[in-house]
Amino acid sequence: MAFERWLVDGYDLTDGLVRDVEYRAGLTATPAVVGANATVPGRIGELWRPKHHGPGKFTLALWLAPAGGRWQDVEAAWEDLLRAVARPHRLLTFERHTAAGQVRRCQGEVLSALTPTPLGQDGMRISLEVNVPAGYWESADTAFEATAPGAPLPQDLDLEPFADATAPMEKLAYRITGPITAPTVTDTTDGPGGDSFTYTGQITAGQALTVDAATWQLTGSGGLVPDPGRLTNTGPAFLRLAPGLPGTAPSVRLTGTNPGLTTQLSVTGRRAYLT
Structure with missing residues (x-):
């Protein structure tokens, strides 16, 4: 079994006091899907409706064996350990350093009672059952990708830095640099019919519009004052980007009218993971 480091709010759970961690206890289980199909009277079967993931869970089995x-x-x-994890008044930041060198984080809470089992006089064994309300883990680092400025519309962008994500990403920031009129950004990961957002206004040369899906805010630069009433979206978030299919990266497309030499789309944010 490969060695991994675990931290909670910066407190190292694998600094020599914890001798082992049962990595497989719930860490490879995905959150349950939430939502249901609709039944239509007189119609065979059901009407399919999109679903989303509920909260996540995992368990860490720890051994305390001081030298x-x-x-x-x-x-x-x-x-x-109690001082680090028994804090029901707020969420804890769990950080996992994988054997592959990645760092993944999630916000979690320890809900179950902690009942350690003594191992003679030499140590004890404890299981931490952690609930992850947001459902997903995120990368510790921020990824970025952008189209070539002035490329003809539509501008298609393969998000290679986001290729290892396994969960939908709805906390990304999309920056559209003008000139462009009525820009639309569409998730093309699964084809041309993905979710999208449209800003029914004009972004002139020297201006840029940032659509932040994490904060639900629009910000402008170069003198642009965005009007939130001009933004429409087809999905549950400004743009929930699907993870890439096996062997491919997620992708987006920028469309609009009246482009110029500096027209560009960039995407910034953290990758999301089911486990």
Whole structure:
């Protein structure tokens, strides 16, 4: 089993006090899908409706075995762990350093009672059952990709830095640099019929519009004052980008009218993971 590091709010769970972690306990289980199809009277079958994921869960089985080998050292290590994870008044940041060198983070809460099992006088075993309300893990680093400025419309953008994502990404920021009129950004990962957003206004040369799906905000630069009433979207978020299919990266397309030499689309954000 490959060694991994685990931290909670910066406190290292694998610094020598924790001798082992059961990585397989729930870490490869995806969140359950939420939503239901519709039944139409007199019609065979059901009407399919899009679904989304519910909260995620995972379990860490920890062993505390301080080097001193004394029971008071075991108790002290246990109390340190309590200080780190028994904080029901807020979410904790769990950070996983994988054997492949990635760092993934999620916001979680320890909901179950902590009932350690003593291992003689030398240590104890504890299971942490963690609930992840947001459902997904995220990369610690930020990815970025952009089209070539002034490329003819439509501008298609393969998001190679986001290729290893396994979950939909709805916290990305899309920056559209003018000139362009009525720009539309469409998720083309699964083909041309994906979700999209449209800004029914004009972005002139020297201006840029940023559509931040994480904060639901529009910001402008170069003198542009965005009108939120001009933004329409087809999905549940400004643009929830699907993860890429096996062997491919997610992709988006910029369309509109009246482009120029500086017209460009860029995408910034963190990759999302089911586990």
